[in-house]
Amino acid sequence: MNSDICRIVETSEDHGLHINTSKSLAMLFGKRKARERHKDSVRIRVKGSTLPIQDYAKNLGVVLDSDLRFKKQVSEMIKKAFLNLKLIFRNRRSISQQIKSILCESLVLSQFNYCDALYGPCLDAADKYRIQKMQNSCLRLIYGVRKYDR
Known part of the structure:
Protein backbone atom coordinates (compact mmCIF):
# COMPACT_ATOMS: atom_id res chain seq x y z
CA MET A 1 0.00 0.00 0.00
CA ASN A 2 2.84 2.40 0.82
CA SER A 3 4.35 1.91 -2.66
CA ASP A 4 1.00 2.82 -4.22
CA ILE A 5 0.79 5.92 -2.04
CA CYS A 6 4.33 6.91 -3.11
CA ARG A 7 3.26 6.69 -6.76
CA ILE A 8 0.18 8.82 -6.01
CA VAL A 9 2.38 11.44 -4.30
CA GLU A 10 4.83 11.46 -7.23
CA THR A 11 2.04 11.79 -9.80
CA SER A 12 0.42 14.56 -7.76
CA GLU A 13 3.67 16.49 -7.52
CA ASP A 14 4.29 16.04 -11.27
CA HIS A 15 0.98 17.84 -11.79
CA GLY A 16 1.72 20.62 -9.29
CA LEU A 17 -0.28 19.21 -6.37
CA HIS A 18 1.66 18.87 -3.15
CA ILE A 19 0.53 16.60 -0.32
CA ASN A 20 0.61 18.33 3.07
CA THR A 21 1.49 15.51 5.47
CA SER A 22 0.68 17.63 8.52
CA LYS A 23 -2.95 17.85 7.35
CA SER A 24 -3.21 14.28 6.07
CA LEU A 25 -4.52 11.30 7.99
CA ALA A 26 -5.46 7.68 7.41
CA MET A 27 -8.69 5.86 8.14
CA LEU A 28 -9.54 2.20 8.42
CA PHE A 29 -13.06 1.34 7.34
CA GLY A 30 -14.93 -1.70 8.63
CA LYS A 31 -16.39 -3.20 11.75
CA ARG A 32 -14.98 -2.02 15.07
CA LYS A 33 -13.36 -5.33 16.03
CA ALA A 34 -11.61 -5.65 12.67
CA ARG A 35 -10.37 -2.05 12.86
CA GLU A 36 -9.03 -2.53 16.38
CA ARG A 37 -7.30 -5.76 15.34
CA HIS A 38 -5.46 -4.10 12.43
CA LYS A 39 -4.97 -0.59 13.82
CA ASP A 40 -1.55 -1.30 15.33
CA SER A 41 -0.23 -3.23 12.34
CA VAL A 42 -1.09 -0.64 9.66
CA ARG A 43 1.55 2.04 9.05
CA ILE A 44 0.96 4.41 6.18
CA ARG A 45 3.92 6.58 5.30
CA VAL A 46 3.93 9.64 3.07
CA LYS A 47 7.17 11.53 2.42
CA GLY A 48 8.80 9.89 5.43
CA SER A 49 5.97 10.78 7.81
CA THR A 50 3.65 8.19 9.32
CA LEU A 51 0.04 9.28 8.97
CA PRO A 52 -2.06 9.06 12.13
CA ILE A 53 -5.05 6.72 11.95
CA GLN A 54 -8.28 8.50 12.88
CA VAL A 63 -17.75 13.96 8.25
CA LEU A 64 -16.81 10.39 7.39
CA ASP A 65 -16.54 7.94 10.25
CA SER A 66 -14.74 4.63 10.11
CA ASP A 67 -17.90 2.53 10.31
CA LEU A 68 -19.76 4.69 7.72
CA ARG A 69 -22.74 5.37 9.99
CA PHE A 70 -22.42 9.19 9.71
CA LYS A 71 -23.49 9.78 13.34
CA LYS A 72 -21.12 12.73 13.75
CA GLN A 73 -22.26 14.16 10.40
CA VAL A 74 -25.91 14.04 11.48
CA SER A 75 -25.09 15.64 14.83
CA GLU A 76 -23.22 18.49 13.15
CA MET A 77 -26.01 19.05 10.62
CA ILE A 78 -28.66 19.16 13.35
CA LYS A 79 -26.56 21.55 15.41
CA LYS A 80 -26.15 23.97 12.48
CA ALA A 81 -29.79 23.62 11.44
CA PHE A 82 -31.03 24.25 14.98
CA LEU A 83 -28.92 27.41 15.31
CA ASN A 84 -30.33 28.74 12.03
CA LEU A 85 -33.87 27.78 13.02
CA LYS A 86 -33.41 29.66 16.29
CA LEU A 87 -32.44 32.80 14.36
CA ILE A 88 -35.59 32.56 12.25
CA PHE A 89 -37.71 31.82 15.32
CA ARG A 90 -36.63 35.06 17.02
CA ILE A 102 -37.94 30.37 2.09
CA LEU A 103 -35.67 30.95 5.10
CA CYS A 104 -36.30 27.47 6.50
CA GLU A 105 -35.58 25.86 3.15
CA SER A 106 -32.43 27.86 2.48
CA LEU A 107 -30.92 28.03 5.98
CA VAL A 108 -32.19 24.94 7.80
CA LEU A 109 -33.26 22.19 5.42
CA SER A 110 -30.37 22.83 3.04
CA GLN A 111 -28.10 21.44 5.77
CA PHE A 112 -29.71 18.03 5.24
CA ASN A 113 -29.88 18.22 1.45
CA TYR A 114 -26.12 18.60 0.99
CA CYS A 115 -24.66 15.16 0.12
CA ASP A 116 -27.78 13.35 1.30
CA ALA A 117 -27.24 10.72 -1.42
CA LEU A 118 -23.97 9.84 0.31
CA TYR A 119 -25.08 9.53 3.93
CA GLY A 120 -28.83 8.92 3.52
CA PRO A 121 -28.76 5.16 2.84
CA CYS A 122 -26.39 4.60 5.78
CA LEU A 123 -28.52 6.24 8.49
CA ASP A 124 -30.17 4.18 11.18
CA ALA A 125 -33.73 4.77 12.39
CA ALA A 126 -32.63 6.97 15.32
CA ASP A 127 -30.77 9.43 13.07
CA LYS A 128 -33.61 9.51 10.55
CA TYR A 129 -35.94 10.33 13.43
CA ARG A 130 -33.67 13.17 14.59
CA ILE A 131 -33.72 14.69 11.10
CA GLN A 132 -37.50 14.24 10.91
CA LYS A 133 -37.89 16.13 14.20
CA MET A 134 -35.94 19.06 12.76
CA ILE A 142 -43.75 28.18 9.16
CA TYR A 143 -47.40 27.48 9.95
CA GLY A 144 -47.41 28.79 13.53
CA VAL A 145 -48.43 25.49 15.08
CA ARG A 146 -47.29 24.61 18.57
CA LYS A 147 -45.80 21.22 19.28
CA TYR A 148 -48.87 19.65 20.87
CA ASP A 149 -51.63 21.43 18.89
CA ARG A 150 -53.97 19.20 16.95
Whole structure:
Protein backbone atom coordinates (compact mmCIF):
# COMPACT_ATOMS: atom_id res chain seq x y z
CA MET A 1 0.00 0.00 0.00
CA ASN A 2 2.84 2.40 0.82
CA SER A 3 4.35 1.91 -2.66
CA ASP A 4 1.00 2.82 -4.22
CA ILE A 5 0.79 5.92 -2.04
CA CYS A 6 4.33 6.91 -3.11
CA ARG A 7 3.26 6.69 -6.76
CA ILE A 8 0.18 8.82 -6.01
CA VAL A 9 2.38 11.44 -4.30
CA GLU A 10 4.83 11.46 -7.23
CA THR A 11 2.04 11.79 -9.80
CA SER A 12 0.42 14.56 -7.76
CA GLU A 13 3.67 16.49 -7.52
CA ASP A 14 4.29 16.04 -11.27
CA HIS A 15 0.98 17.84 -11.79
CA GLY A 16 1.72 20.62 -9.29
CA LEU A 17 -0.28 19.21 -6.37
CA HIS A 18 1.66 18.87 -3.15
CA ILE A 19 0.53 16.60 -0.32
CA ASN A 20 0.61 18.33 3.07
CA THR A 21 1.49 15.51 5.47
CA SER A 22 0.68 17.63 8.52
CA LYS A 23 -2.95 17.85 7.35
CA SER A 24 -3.21 14.28 6.07
CA LEU A 25 -4.52 11.30 7.99
CA ALA A 26 -5.46 7.68 7.41
CA MET A 27 -8.69 5.86 8.14
CA LEU A 28 -9.54 2.20 8.42
CA PHE A 29 -13.06 1.34 7.34
CA GLY A 30 -14.93 -1.70 8.63
CA LYS A 31 -16.39 -3.20 11.75
CA ARG A 32 -14.98 -2.02 15.07
CA LYS A 33 -13.36 -5.33 16.03
CA ALA A 34 -11.61 -5.65 12.67
CA ARG A 35 -10.37 -2.05 12.86
CA GLU A 36 -9.03 -2.53 16.38
CA ARG A 37 -7.30 -5.76 15.34
CA HIS A 38 -5.46 -4.10 12.43
CA LYS A 39 -4.97 -0.59 13.82
CA ASP A 40 -1.55 -1.30 15.33
CA SER A 41 -0.23 -3.23 12.34
CA VAL A 42 -1.09 -0.64 9.66
CA ARG A 43 1.55 2.04 9.05
CA ILE A 44 0.96 4.41 6.18
CA ARG A 45 3.92 6.58 5.30
CA VAL A 46 3.93 9.64 3.07
CA LYS A 47 7.17 11.53 2.42
CA GLY A 48 8.80 9.89 5.43
CA SER A 49 5.97 10.78 7.81
CA THR A 50 3.65 8.19 9.32
CA LEU A 51 0.04 9.28 8.97
CA PRO A 52 -2.06 9.06 12.13
CA ILE A 53 -5.05 6.72 11.95
CA GLN A 54 -8.28 8.50 12.88
CA ASP A 55 -11.83 7.30 13.44
CA TYR A 56 -13.37 10.21 11.50
CA ALA A 57 -12.37 12.91 9.05
CA LYS A 58 -14.04 15.86 7.37
CA ASN A 59 -13.85 16.06 3.59
CA LEU A 60 -15.75 18.64 1.53
CA GLY A 61 -17.98 19.39 4.51
CA VAL A 62 -18.98 15.77 5.16
CA VAL A 63 -17.75 13.96 8.25
CA LEU A 64 -16.81 10.39 7.39
CA ASP A 65 -16.54 7.94 10.25
CA SER A 66 -14.74 4.63 10.11
CA ASP A 67 -17.90 2.53 10.31
CA LEU A 68 -19.76 4.69 7.72
CA ARG A 69 -22.74 5.37 9.99
CA PHE A 70 -22.42 9.19 9.71
CA LYS A 71 -23.49 9.78 13.34
CA LYS A 72 -21.12 12.73 13.75
CA GLN A 73 -22.26 14.16 10.40
CA VAL A 74 -25.91 14.04 11.48
CA SER A 75 -25.09 15.64 14.83
CA GLU A 76 -23.22 18.49 13.15
CA MET A 77 -26.01 19.05 10.62
CA ILE A 78 -28.66 19.16 13.35
CA LYS A 79 -26.56 21.55 15.41
CA LYS A 80 -26.15 23.97 12.48
CA ALA A 81 -29.79 23.62 11.44
CA PHE A 82 -31.03 24.25 14.98
CA LEU A 83 -28.92 27.41 15.31
CA ASN A 84 -30.33 28.74 12.03
CA LEU A 85 -33.87 27.78 13.02
CA LYS A 86 -33.41 29.66 16.29
CA LEU A 87 -32.44 32.80 14.36
CA ILE A 88 -35.59 32.56 12.25
CA PHE A 89 -37.71 31.82 15.32
CA ARG A 90 -36.63 35.06 17.02
CA ASN A 91 -38.11 37.05 14.14
CA ARG A 92 -41.15 34.85 13.44
CA ARG A 93 -43.72 37.56 14.21
CA SER A 94 -42.23 40.11 11.83
CA ILE A 95 -41.92 37.92 8.72
CA SER A 96 -44.59 36.39 6.52
CA GLN A 97 -45.30 32.71 6.14
CA GLN A 98 -43.80 32.70 2.64
CA ILE A 99 -40.55 34.28 3.87
CA LYS A 100 -40.41 31.80 6.78
CA SER A 101 -40.74 28.99 4.27
CA ILE A 102 -37.94 30.37 2.09
CA LEU A 103 -35.67 30.95 5.10
CA CYS A 104 -36.30 27.47 6.50
CA GLU A 105 -35.58 25.86 3.15
CA SER A 106 -32.43 27.86 2.48
CA LEU A 107 -30.92 28.03 5.98
CA VAL A 108 -32.19 24.94 7.80
CA LEU A 109 -33.26 22.19 5.42
CA SER A 110 -30.37 22.83 3.04
CA GLN A 111 -28.10 21.44 5.77
CA PHE A 112 -29.71 18.03 5.24
CA ASN A 113 -29.88 18.22 1.45
CA TYR A 114 -26.12 18.60 0.99
CA CYS A 115 -24.66 15.16 0.12
CA ASP A 116 -27.78 13.35 1.30
CA ALA A 117 -27.24 10.72 -1.42
CA LEU A 118 -23.97 9.84 0.31
CA TYR A 119 -25.08 9.53 3.93
CA GLY A 120 -28.83 8.92 3.52
CA PRO A 121 -28.76 5.16 2.84
CA CYS A 122 -26.39 4.60 5.78
CA LEU A 123 -28.52 6.24 8.49
CA ASP A 124 -30.17 4.18 11.18
CA ALA A 125 -33.73 4.77 12.39
CA ALA A 126 -32.63 6.97 15.32
CA ASP A 127 -30.77 9.43 13.07
CA LYS A 128 -33.61 9.51 10.55
CA TYR A 129 -35.94 10.33 13.43
CA ARG A 130 -33.67 13.17 14.59
CA ILE A 131 -33.72 14.69 11.10
CA GLN A 132 -37.50 14.24 10.91
CA LYS A 133 -37.89 16.13 14.20
CA MET A 134 -35.94 19.06 12.76
CA GLN A 135 -38.10 19.05 9.62
CA ASN A 136 -41.21 19.01 11.80
CA SER A 137 -39.87 21.99 13.76
CA CYS A 138 -39.52 23.91 10.50
CA LEU A 139 -43.11 23.14 9.55
CA ARG A 140 -44.37 24.20 12.99
CA LEU A 141 -42.48 27.48 12.68
CA ILE A 142 -43.75 28.18 9.16
CA TYR A 143 -47.40 27.48 9.95
CA GLY A 144 -47.41 28.79 13.53
CA VAL A 145 -48.43 25.49 15.08
CA ARG A 146 -47.29 24.61 18.57
CA LYS A 147 -45.80 21.22 19.28
CA TYR A 148 -48.87 19.65 20.87
CA ASP A 149 -51.63 21.43 18.89
CA ARG A 150 -53.97 19.20 16.95
